[in-house]
Amino acid sequence: MSPKHGLLALVVMLIWGANFVVIDEGLSDVPPLLFLAMRFVLVAFPLVFFVRPPQAPWRTVVAIGAFMSLGQFSLLYLALDLGMPAGLASLVLQAQVILTIVIAAIVLREPPTGRQVVGAFLGTAGLVLVVVAHGISAPVVPVLVILCAALSWATGNVIARKAGVSSGFSLVVWSALVVPLPALGLSLVIDGSDEVGRALTHLSGVALASTAYTAIGASVIGYGIWNSLLARYPASAVVPYVLLVPVVGILAAWIVQSEVPTALEVVGGAVMLAGVAIATRATRGPRPGPTPEAPIVPSRPAGSASLPR
Template sequence: MAAVSERTSACMNGRDLAIVAIVIIAWGSNFTAMKLALDELPPFLFVGLRFLILLPLLAILPRPPVPWWKILAVGTLINMGQFAFLFAAMRADVTAGLASLLLQAQAPLTILLSALFLGERVHGIQILGISVAVAGLVIFGVGAGGNLTRVGLGLILCGALCWAGGNLVLKGLRGVSMLPLFIWASLVPPVPMLALSLTVEGPEPVATIAALSMQGWVAVVYVALISTVLGYSLWGALLARHKAADVTPFALLIPVVGIATAALVLGERLTPLEVTGAVVIMAGLALSVLGPRLRPV
């Protein structure tokens, strides 16, 4: 979701707002699809299979004009690290709705890492937002139980940290289309994830894949194609026509859609304490992401 263009444009028209809605629905509902797939697949095997499905697209998408080390870094941090931790958490004890929310900790983590390693300035309101988001995470940590354990929270935060690290690599890639980049970065996860699955998840990954139900296959294909191919294609088109600052705040709606979809499809419900934590985290994320734009106000 990193910016790929800084072109200015007029306010979004109805068509572009509809595209935003499609992307947010695709990315928000993606967590429910992940949960359905994880009912039948162990996490590391799921990561490997998800990106293995995307490899045929290398034949039609030329390699982006990006150094190989950056492609491999994106593949290692975002495609592999993020989803290995996320799927492990969701397989164990984290609901799809909470996963969609807690993974957005990548936003304040990206701000902190950018300040630490790139020397970027952090505004006071962003520090406030990060502090509020941390307070929300503490609420989840204190109330860990039914929908989330401390181990699950830790795993998701590790996934968010991997995503944030990948965002630092993406920051220097202005004008690069995200879809080809993420497809080529899909070269990284299949072999190590399938090898890890063979080592720790069981000796018969092929048999596990062969036993997938139709629902399981639909969920895997949805995660691989709808979330990645459709989502990044449309998101990239929006970034090509509008300033990144006008597009990226819409990503704050992803956990809203994620929690709603999980409630509708999976019947997930948040406890009162989890609702409080979710509201606090969303407030912190809003301040972190929108902070620099709110300062003049």
């Protein structure tokens, strides 16, 4: 990869890593599911009028939007609202790599390579350390909610894989349409119409800036750069950059929110990322790729079709 494009990849990692803190700050003024609806309205409109629909059946687009966007991010936002540290959330969400390998092996009958198995075991061991370390000093429920978010993301990966869909920019835009109405409806049920109305009529500058950052910065700009890099270079040259996202996320939370991870969390995180690195470099496969919050999709086993981008 050229120095220029390597720098662009680093810029995307900075955008995605800081995104967790930006979301967390915005949640101080807006209920989580309402905040999610606001974000995806901005992702979809007005781009949906200018971007061609993805070349995939509508049921597939809806399913991917339901799991990769609505399921993953509603649970992420809820976990942050419940007190999940933003930096730790950026790390634990990468459990989707391991879960994707497991689900694909069960549902699609695609046996993982030996290196993927090693990476999955190592990543799981690191994840257990992180959960135990966090549970010593804080409630473990938000961590479990983040793991459910990772499971939803992994399910979306497998759906896209089975349908042979690559998650290009058009899929990001059109699948975003799945999110706003269900998220708003759930917010009305959970938070009540009075709270939703109050939040919408008293949006702070922080909430508006956070919404713009997550939608335009993390989704539109981040994906635009990322997909262009995947079009130019092999996945093996691009995807490893995503391992920097939780590093940036933890540092950003440390600087902005004084969130200092414990020694055991650091050790567990390092072990988990080592496992993810091994799993994602298992083969020289086609282009796996991200969602706005630092996606990593493992390379396919030799002889199988590509996993989603």
